[in-house]
Amino acid sequence: MYTVMDMIHRAGWLILVILFLVAYINLAKGNQKxxxxxxxxxxxxxxxxxxTGVYxxxxxxxxxxYIIKAVLALWLIYIMEAMLGRxxxxxxxxxxxxxxxxxFVIALIVVVLIGFGVIL
Incomplete structure (x- = not known):
């Protein structure tokens, strides 16, 4: 079960970042819907x-x-939500x-590097 959650978590981060970027671009262009x-x-x-992260x-x-990664990931989620909302x-x-x-860039890089075991 852990492997499934890990795959969902990794794919989810990729999809989340893409969703955020596309949403931000649409917002900047004035495409509300x-x-x-x-x-x-x-x-x-x-x-x-x-x-999935808590699991x-x-x-x-x-x-x-991974506790450090979790805190940074929550911060990254806050940054994405704050950027879109503001x-x-x-x-x-x-x-x-x-x-x-x-x-956003710094937190994303650090979260990815910790997640793949490059640092810490």
């Missing part, structure tokens, strides 16, 4: 990622490296965009 649908699907994947943490016995509301300034995109 595709943005709304993609954002709702992304929210569903947030839940899938959290559930795998229990299966592994809570190693410190852009939608029109409160995202140019300096905030740079700040959030930098956080």
């Amino acid at each position: 595709p943005y709304f649908i993609l954002h709702q699907i992304a929210r569903l994947f947030y839940i899938v990622m959290i559930v 795998m943490l229990f299966g592994l016995g809570f190693p410190v490296a 852009t939608k509301r029109g409160v995202m300034t140019d300096s905030m965009k740079k700040y959030y995109w930098l956080q």
